[in-house]
Amino acid sequence: MGGRLQRPEKGRLLPAANLDAPARPEAYLNSVADSNSFERIFKGKTAATFPYDLSKIAPLNPPAYEAVNISPFGNNLLTDLALTALANTDLGRDDVPDLLAISYSSPDPVGHTFGPLSKEENDLYLRLDLEIARLLQALDKTVGKGNYTIFLTADHGASEVPKYLAQHQAPAGAQNHATLNKGAADFLTQQLGPGQWLETERNNMYYLNRPLIASRKLELTRVQNLLADYLREQPGIAQVNTTAQLLTSSTGAFLETKLQNGLYYQRFGDVRFELSPGWTWELGVGATHGSGYLYDSHVPLLWFGAGITPGVSYEYHSITDIAPRPPCWWKASCPAPAPGSPLWKC
Structure with a gap:
């Protein structure tokens, strides 16, 4: 069984979700074994392995809602919020540009807790792909295909778990x-x-x-x-x-x-x-970020939708180059504090 979220009559979202098994275990080709010595174990469990019953884990690992945050269901809630905003506002329905900013943040605490190569992080990203699909389908319906542009990036990467690197004789x-x-x-x-x-x-x-x-x-x-x-x-x-x-x-x-x-x-x-x-502060388990090295600073930058020509670039760019791009489409001036430059010609 996958995950489910229960909505009481008063409208509050409560963690009644289960992760009985990975969504697609056959797709986890690059993740480490589900059970290992460098992942955090929730109170109430004896190993950092599937299944995860959040209704049982949450009360033992306060604050209660943090259990949802450290799971794929934090992303589900955020998609629900975005869809509610689309349904109850005029976003994208006139000739004035609107910006809808969404931060899918659950990958961060899951990575901190289990590490970037964990089954848990792998599972989260497969489920996040479904959430992004749900968002795009809603945009197609409310705004219309060809009437919106999306960019996806991140604020940082991640270092690998030092214990994992040491096990593979890597400098760490x-x-x-x-x-x-x-x-x-x-x-x-x-x-x-x-x-x-x-x-x-x-x-x-x-x-x-x-x-x-x-x-x-x-x-x-x-x-x-x-x-x-x-x-x-x-x-x-x-x-x-x-x-x-x-x-x-x-x-x-x-x-x-x-x-x-x-x-x-x-x-x-x-x-x-x-x-x-390869070095971090003393972590016994899990991973962190914060260095200036490529594994911490190399992030995706994906563009999709109106005004985007399909292609791939391997040139060095900064995420600060994002802000100057949209004003080019709108024939507007670039924000004064923006330090970057457009990624391609206007």
């Missing part, structure tokens, strides 16, 4: 927050004397205690460089940059350019580091 590892932070703090104390030199570490950035540095009459750049030199010697760290280096460097290096694009000086840390390829 896991860095430990507590160990790295203590080592950095102890090193600065050894070099500069007693004091809480680190305020915090977040998103691979260290924030130094600037008031303490000023009170000791130390140069900020000296302390930043000391910390950066220490981090460069630690296992699993591939690149380290101080904020000053990112503000003044113009090497055009792949990772460095990405960091510079995301640098907001008022909130950026003093020292930013990047883990080595």
